[in-house]
Amino acid sequence: MSITPFPYHLGSGAYLSEHEQRIIHYTVPITGTLGIIGALSTILGYSFIPTLRTTLSRLVLCMAFADLVAVTAKTIGRAGPDRGALSPLCQAQGAFMSWGDVSSVLWTATISFNLLMVMCFRKTVETVKSWERWYILICYLVPIPFAVAPLFLGDHDPVSGRYFPMYGEADLWCWISPKFPLARTLLFYALLWTIFLGNFFIYLFVGRILWRQTASVQRHRARGISEQKRFIYGKNTSLYVLIYLITWAPSTIFRAHSLFFPNASPIFGLALAMAIISPIRGLTSAIVYFFVSWRTRPPPPFSQNAPSTRILPSDSEGQPRTPRDMESEPSGAIEGMEPDAQQKESPDSNRRWTIRI
Template structure:
């Protein structure tokens, strides 16, 4: 016996497999969401502005998981049912919000590279992101709950996997769902391309400066947006090149701590012999610019989030375009892929948050250990 659910005809076995896979994937996403929140709460190493955006998005992901966990129960309840309408509302709002939060991370990266935004400046943007993303996703999703007519029925209805904008309203689904998603994706790509170009330009400048002053420049850091490299005087008044670290976890250059090794304890002041110290891998200098932010913490993680996002949206978009071009199109393997991919958003976010975050923390800790080594004359 075949069950016609929106666009596809599924037998009992196919429907059962589809339901099981989407709910297993949803469970993994729920674990990913809990991991993000717990890691942020219990680890002080996951507290920079990018981490905060990811944690805020995790609460949106939690409601997205609610939608995918309902799975085929929404369509089974019938299009006019409260369960189907509730699932349709969730499906319209929170996947788009996930894409917009990923774009917000890209905006932060752009502001860091081009505008030299520091930690405080980035945090002041959070409430604006939250208000904007919630508004532009909630209002359309709410309005669509009240749109229906005798010919097409309610706007939200079965699309085989779950309830969303129904097939009879397919043009609205493309315009109100896939267009905002892919517009945000392309905008994010553009932002990362601009960032990549600027980083490449600055690294060429840094290599040139490095060769002139015979200094070691960390390959994982970004100079201030004005393009100028900051220097610290050594014990004889000469200039040594400063390396860039995250200001949230390092003191400033004026802090008389042991880490500012190459500019403290001037032997000339103590009556000793003046020596020139050449920076080496064992001589780490804290940056004069406290707004400099490290590459791995503030750029690498959002970039991986974006790549995971692309993987999630390829299959659903392919299925939607194919069904729009040919209304009779149906592919059960593609349908399974869409169900699993769409249910794993929170899972991939959790993986990226923990794996990339731990690698960044480990590298930062290694840099700290090197910074505390005694200066070699």
């Protein structure tokens, strides 16, 4: 099968070898399919398994929709550019990929923001949960102009008069053409690098806090429900921030290299890493999602509705008391406990330390 060679950067004259192109050509659909399966698994798992629904998982669910759109566009791979920059397939691929990538980046920013608020500014999990409706508006609506604007923008070659749309040949797929470096920076790079660096420093800062608190929480189990929820939320959320840093690192390096060194020779390792990791992020997020949900799953339901097997206590004369007799007694007289003593019993004394966040 003949594969059309594509430039590492338009106009540079540098090409990957045919063997390297063939590897990338077959890698993108495979990793993209795995990413689609992962994103769908997250959506279906949240929809049909109630135990997987937590405060954090709702944000991951919303991010899975964005990942599904972006990964599906990336799975098309070179089919978009091969049809031509002006083809509807190429334009749609670029627009959907831009919307999904920007939305996914914004969702990771909200996860990091919640992590910062909970761990550093002592906000409760319930407080950050109340902000979700604003997150949905921001993360789903803000990317629309980023994705739609390039559909109506382009440039004409002053010599040939040929029209170059902004969405066009972009190495592995259709995206913002390298002929528009400023548009790439304003519509994606600036946002990506700002959030990437912000998430990186938040991860280091919160990791330091978690490292200090781990031993403290283990020594003082009875600190309180809110403190332990804050600790568990921070520990689980940090996994998503780490996955974000890992999955976006190759794309960041690859695009930064093409932006700052437009005439450099192609680096196959970077292109291959981007082809593998960028489309597969739906799967990596799903793995963390199911791992965190399984680790924080509620305990098996205690047999509260099961028939009681407790032996009814007897009165002072040795005769067993009936439930009706017990109903007529003060509430604190059951099991030989004085009313005052029962009222002093801690409400958390019999609670299992499995906290849903």
